[in-house]
Amino acid sequence: MDIPASCDVVVIGGGPAGSTAASFLAKQGYDVVLLEKTRHPRFMVGESLLPHAWRFFDLLGVTPVIERENFVAKQGGTVIWDGKIRQLSFSSFGFERPGLHTERDRLDYLLLEHSRTLGARVFENVLVKDVKLDGAGGVQQVRAQVHGEEGDILVSCRYVVDASGQAAVLSRQLGMRHIDEDFRFVSLWAYFKDAKYVAADGRVYPHSQVRQTPPTTFVGSLGDWGWSWHIPMREVTSVGLIIPLERFKVAKRENEGLEAYYLRTLQEVPYLGQLLAEAAMVPDDFHVIRDYSYVPAKVTGPGYFIVGDAAAFVDPVFSLGVVLALYSGHMAAWAIDRSLRNPASAENSRGIFAHQFQGRYELARAMALPGRPLTEREGQTAHTFLNFQSDAEQDLMYTAAMLTTRSSNFQAISSSFDPLVRLRGKYRELDSIQF
Amino acid sequence: MSDLNKEELLAQVIQWLRENVSDKSAAISSETELIAQNLLDSMDLLRLVSHIEEAYGVSTDPDLLVPENFWTPARIVSFIMQMKASA
Numbered sequence: 001m002d003i004p005a006s007c008d009v010v011v012i013g014g015g016p017a018g019s020t021a022a023s024f025l026a027k028q029g030y031d032v033v034l035l036e037k038t039r040h041p042r043f044m045v046g047e048s049l050l051p052h053a054w055r056f057f058d059l060l061g062v063t064p065v066i067e068r069e070n071f072v073a074k075q076g077g078t079v080i081w082d083g084k085i086r087q088l089s090f091s092s093f094g095f096e097r098p099g100l101h102t103e104r105d106r107l108d109y110l111l112l113e114h115s116r117t118l119g120a121r122v123f124e125n126v127l128v129k130d131v132k133l134d135g136a137g138g139v140q141q142v143r144a145q146v147h148g149e150e151g152d153i154l155v156s157c158r159y160v161v162d163a164s165g166q167a168a169v170l171s172r173q174l175g176m177r178h179i180d181e182d183f184r185f186v187s188l189w190a191y192f193k194d195a196k197y198v199a200a201d202g203r204v205y206p207h208s209q210v211r212q213t214p215p216t217t218f219v220g221s222l223g224d225w226g227w228s229w230h231i232p233m234r235e236v237t238s239v240g241l242i243i244p245l246e247r248f249k250v251a252k253r254e255n256e257g258l259e260a261y262y263l264r265t266l267q268e269v270p271y272l273g274q275l276l277a278e279a280a281m282v283p284d285d286f287h288v289i290r291d292y293s294y295v296p297a298k299v300t301g302p303g304y305f306i307v308g309d310a311a312a313f314v315d316p317v318f319s320l321g322v323v324l325a326l327y328s329g330h331m332a333a334w335a336i337d338r339s340l341r342n343p344a345s346a347e348n349s350r351g352i353f354a355h356q357f358q359g360r361y362e363l364a365r366a367m368a369l370p371g372r373p374l375t376e377r378e379g380q381t382a383h384t385f386l387n388f389q390s391d392a393e394q395d396l397m398y399t400a401a402m403l404t405t406r407s408s409n410f411q412a413i414s415s416s417f418d419p420l421v422r423l424r425g426k427y428r429e430l431d432s433i434q435f
Numbered sequence: 436m437s438d439l440n441k442e443e444l445l446a447q448v449i450q451w452l453r454e455n456v457s458d459k460s461a462a463i464s465s466e467t468e469l470i471a472q473n474l475l476d477s478m479d480l481l482r483l484v485s486h487i488e489e490a491y492g493v494s495t496d497p498d499l500l501v502p503e504n505f506w507t508p509a510r511i512v513s514f515i516m517q518m519k520a521s522a
């Protein structure tokens with residue numbers, strides 16, 4: 001492997017956040033080295049994308065590639081929460097293009113390949129061990145190991161973008177990963193063939209119709225403690241549960257086995273059992289991971305930016321993950337370009353990055369995590385970010401927030417969340433799902 | 436850089452917006468509500484900040500990146516003038 005000893009920017013990780021940052025920087029003519037610990041395509045969960053992703057695909061110039069792939073279009077969401085059935089359609093909020101249900105191994109592979117075509121030098125099977133930061137934005141040194149080879153390699157650069165996902169290389173190294181006590185959950189999921197799905201008309205269709213009648217993402221609450229997802233893709237449907245860590249520990253102690261627990265619990269979600277009645281679970285494809293919500297004390301400092309899941313993770317209930325990755329990857333590239341062109345503005349660029357990221361994060365947190373009230377400062381940051389959104393986007397956020405019972409923090413920051421504004425909620429309430 | 440008057444600055448800001456917002460068909464005047472109408476999103480905002488800094492030699496305090504300062508072209512002009520005055 002011919003990894004260069006120096007470059008302008010090293011990007012750690014080739015998921016959507018990393019390849020987005022690498023693409024934008026390579027496009028601007030910077031010498032970018034991207035180090036990815038696995039080899040793409042590689043397995044990844046988080047299949048549901050909001051239509052906002054298209055804005056970034058357009059900026060990246062990757063839209064034709066994504067369109068050619070022909071992922072399943074999603075029209076919106078069907079949410080059964082606390083017994084109420086509500087549907088949201090993206091088209092009600094002015095979106096001309098749909099959301100997507102993507103096989104993430106393919107999506108992430110396409111985005112990474114695109115960064116190569118723009119000139120980023122991508123090296124796979126390379127594990128980054130640590131980064132020696134000079135603390136002053138001069139030269140950073142990345143230490144990595146090529147899979148199957150002895151010894152470390154060193155790459156010097158001006159900036160490091162940490163897009164290492166849950167591995168969170170930099171924030172772990174710097175000891176600043178802050179786990180949110182609010183959200184210690186476990187995801188259990190598997191893939192099903194021939195699962196039925198719910199379309200935007202509130203009716204159920206066989207999986208074979210997924211092209212003719214686009215599905216919605218189906219989300220159902222489990223008591224007041226958990227929820228489930230159901231995401232139809234081209235061949236299979238991703239079906240998962242998010243349950244609190246405490247319940248998971250109990251389930252683990254039972255003799256039943258986790259897979260049996262998972263299958264039994266799916267039946268407790270209204271309608272989900274019926275959607276899966278004639279479906280077959282893909283063998284040996286059952287997954288369990290712990291999901292902690294976290295944010296580092298700092299997402300940037302001299303010589304580095306942290307983006308995507310490496311920076312922060314919140315409850316995935318609103319499918320924000322990939323869009324947050326694209327957003328932060330884009331913003332890191334902007335800040336690095338600006339800092340390299342005018343080193344005097346480096347501190348200022350970092351300030352803007354941190355400020356904007358914090359706003360986006362606090363807003364996501366406010367929508368999904370009710371456990372701890374936001375501090376005044378957090379609330380203010382989220383509020384500012386909310387007001388930077390267009391009327392249509394704010395309508396979408398209000399509506400999404402009203403679909404679950406978890407958005408008390410969101411209601412607190414959106415000053416206009418009163419009975420009048422509730423009229424802005426553009427969801428449709430159904431009496432039942434039509435089989 | 437020579438001092439610009441308010442009208443010239445407004446014309447320049449509107450010109451930049453017309454050339455750079457995604458919706459090229461949008462009519463933009465001094466009081467167009469850029470954010471509310473989705474003409475200026477988070478990505479456009481970053482480009483606008485870079486442009487303002489390079490074109491007018493000012494530096495943006497992250498705390499001044501609030502919607503009020505970018506709500507309309509007229510507000511953007513006031514913002515630039517305010518930063519120039521305090522620079």
